[in-house]
Amino acid sequence: MFCVMLSCCCGVQVFGPEASQKTVFEGSVRGLVQDVLQGGNCLLFTYGVTNAGKTFTFLGPDHNSGLLPRSLSVIFNSMEGRLYGRSDLKPQRCRDFSRLTPDQQAAEISSKRNLLRLLKENDKSLTAGKSASFEGSSISSDGSMNSVSETDSFCLDFPSNVRFSVWVSFCEIYNENIHDLLEQVPSGQHKRTVLRLSQDVKGNSFIKDLRWIQVNSSEEAYKVMKIGKRNQSLSATRLNQLSSRSHSIFSIRILRIDDSGVPRVHTISELSLCDLAGSERCSRTHNTGERLKEAGNINGSLLTLGKCINAMRLNQNAKFQHHVPFRESKLTHFLQFFFCGSGRVSMVVNINQNSSCFDETLNVLKFSALAQKVVVVNSRPVLDDSTCHKSAMELSLIIDEADQRRNMLNQGRRSSLVAWETSLEDVLEAEDSEEWKEEEEDFMEGTVLEAGGEEEDGDRTMEEETEKFGQEAALRLVLEAQIREEVSAEFMELFNKMEKDYR
Numbered sequence: 131m132f133c134v135m136l137s138c139c140c141g142v143q144v145f146g147p148e149a150s151q152k153t154v155f156e157g158s159v160r161g162l163v164q165d166v167l168q169g170g171n172c173l174l175f176t177y178g179v180t181n182a183g184k185t186f187t188f189l190g191p192d193h194n195s196g197l198l199p200r201s202l203s204v205i206f207n208s209m210e211g212r213l214y215g216r217s218d219l220k221p222q223r224c225r226d227f228s229r230l231t232p233d234q235q236a237a238e239i240s241s242k243r244n245l246l247r248l249l250k251e252n253d254k255s256l257t258a259g260k261s262a263s264f265e266g267s268s269i270s271s272d273g274s275m276n277s278v279s280e281t282d283s284f285c286l287d288f289p290s291n292v293r294f295s296v297w298v299s300f301c302e303i304y305n306e307n308i309h310d311l312l313e314q315v316p317s318g319q320h321k322r323t324v325l326r327l328s329q330d331v332k333g334n335s336f337i338k339d340l341r342w343i344q345v346n347s348s349e350e351a352y353k354v355m356k357i358g359k360r361n362q363s364l365s366a367t368r369l370n371q372l373s374s375r376s377h378s379i380f381s382i383r384i385l386r387i388d389d390s391g392v393p394r395v396h397t398i399s400e401l402s403l404c405d406l407a408g409s410e411r412c413s414r415t416h417n418t419g420e421r422l423k424e425a426g427n428i429n430g431s432l433l434t435l436g437k438c439i440n441a442m443r444l445n446q447n448a449k450f451q452h453h454v455p456f457r458e459s460k461l462t463h464f465l466q467f468f469f470c471g472s473g474r475v476s477m478v479v480n481i482n483q484n485s486s487c488f489d490e491t492l493n494v495l496k497f498s499a500l501a502q503k504v505v506v507v508n509s510r511p512v513l514d515d516s517t518c519h520k521s522a523m524e525l526s527l528i529i530d531e532a533d534q535r536r537n538m539l540n541q542g543r544r545s546s547l548v549a550w551e552t553s554l555e556d557v558l559e560a561e562d563s564e565e566w567k568e569e570e571e572d573f574m575e576g577t578v579l580e581a582g583g584e585e586e587d588g589d590r591t592m593e594e595e596t597e598k599f600g601q602e603a604a605l606r607l608v609l610e611a612q613i614r615e616e617v618s619a620e621f622m623e624l625f626n627k628m629e630k631d632y633r
Contacts, residue, residue: 142502147483151190155200158478162401163204164284166384169397171473173404173465177432177497178480179490180408185374187478188405189359197478198380198403199352200282205296205382205401206348207283214293214387217344221297221383224334224467225398242343246350248314249357288386292396295385297342298351300358301325303460304376305427311358311378312341322361327463332624333631334467342383355380363424374407375424377431377461400473404465406432409490434459436497442469443504451633470631477501 143157162172174197176184190196195203217235222228230238300311309322328338345351363375382401388394407428434455441454456466468475479498481491 151187151194151196151200154187154478155197158476159197159201160204162474162476163201165474166382166399166401167205167208167284167286169386169399171400171468173402173468173473173475174478175404175406175465175476176478176480177406178408178494179482179487182408182480182482182487184408184478184480185405187480188403198355199348201401201403202348202351202382204282204284205384206351208286209294209296210283212286212288212292212294213346214295214385214389214393216393217295219295219385219387219393219395220344221342221385221398223328223330224332224336225400226330227385227395227398238344245312245314245343245357246353249353291388291390293387293389293393295344295387296346296351297344297383297385298354299340299342299381299383300355300378301337301340301381302362302376302378303431303464304363305424306431306460308337308460308464309376310337310339310341311361312343312354313361315361327460333628334472335464337464351382374405375421375428377404377406377428379404379464402465402468406461409494431459431461434462436500438462438469439497439501439504443500446505466631 145154145157159174162174166172176188178184186196188196188198190199217238218230220228220230220238302309302311308325308327310325313322315322323339325340326338327335329335343354345354358378358380362378380403382403384399384401386396386399388396409429409432437458438454438456441452445451445454454469456462456469462469467473477498479494481494
């Protein structure tokens with residue numbers, strides 16, 4: 131089995147059949163894990179014909195763990211002593227988070243406990259034949275890891291008050307339907323709930339009602355992955371006894387939290403590892419019925435992925451932008467966030483050396499050569515330590531606060547305008563009515579002579595108050611202009627991103 135690794139940043143690396151799982155991990159995924167720990171978003175997906183070794187590279191056997199087990203091991207080794215102990219902050223939608231109430235936290239802990247208990251019950255009730263079907267998994271029966279280096283980690287240069295909260299999810303796209311692999315299906319029921327693909331306020335796609343589990347160690351993450359793997363759609367074909375009939379996506383979200391005082395989320399980063407189902411020809415598999423329908427959906431989604439990559443390559447040098455058909459497939463629609471410049475994308479291409487797969491292998495190599503030429507520019511600014519992640523709720527609070535301050539400034543400006551217009555009317559009346567002026571002078575002549583000193587003092591006081599009020603009004607106008615400029619800049623950035631995504 132040959133393995134070709136393509137990345138928008140690392141270029142192309144080729145690993146021969148003798149390359150170990152550790153070598154492939156070091157040359158492909160280790161750099162992505164480091165970026166995710168620093169606050170970036172990364173996607174890795176495997177591609178190739180059926181029975182080319184994609185799942186082997188993705189998971190690996192018990193004694194030789196693959197990319198996913200090693201990634202989780204490095205993540206938790208790097209976070210040793212920095213894990214966030216509470217479960218009051220949970221990822222939501224695409225890149226938002228929510229604060230959980232004590233009742234919701236208790237429900238999350240209970241749900242996680244029940245899920246892990248389900249794994250133990252299944253392990254006890256597995257028959258010999260059923261357990262043999264998972265002997266290629268990277269997890270032993272007790273959910274522990276083997277052959278993963280415990281010393282492989284990164285040194286995180288963050289303040290001492292920074293903590294990390296790790297959440298994982300596991301889903302599959304089967305026959306263009308999205309299923310949560312962590313869903314507990316009641317006994318006697320075979321159909322799983324179909325989840326809907328939605329969009330947040332920024333136009334980013336996310337799976338609604340997808341279950342996220344907080345994990346505190348790599349062992350817990352493995353147990354969660356093992357449960358999801360058992361629920362994945364697998365079937366026997368002529369070419370593969372355990373052929374994946376769906377695209378599985380294991381996502382890891384890391385919340386970087388400032389744990390001083392009230393916990394605040396600084397960044398939310400994600401590492402998504404997608405094990406694509408292999409493309410296959412019906413003339414070779416002789417599939418019929420349900421297997422034939424599954425093969426058609428698999429090949430259709432992979433074809434859409436190729437069309438999207440081809441359109442992205444053409445748009446790099448074209449005067450008129452071509453339409454990128456992300457929405458033609460659930461797979462590309464869900465992964466659109468990464469392909470639109472919001473993270474790094476890497477692809478591991480597995481090649482079957484069997485001569486009977488020559489035609490399919492040639493198409494795979496052509497696709498990989500095409501993907502190599504795509505350059506995705508990161509259009510989003512990199513958040514530093516002083517920048518706090520703003521959720522939709524925080525954004526609405528900022529807008530409300532700006533509106534309140536603007537209303538207060540408008541009231542102050544209206545009051546200043548009223549005073550200024552009144553003084554102007556007094557001046558005009560004094561210039562236009564000479565008779566009124568003469569009568570007023572005659573009437574007030576004695577009073578002015580008697581109280582001349584007090585009037586001079588009052589005039590000076592009025593002038594000082596008028597000057598002070600004018601300065602305050604000018605400061606209000608400057609402050610209002612600054613607020614308007616800040617709010618306009620934030621919304622222009624949001625609108626430009628939405629317009630780019632819609633195009």
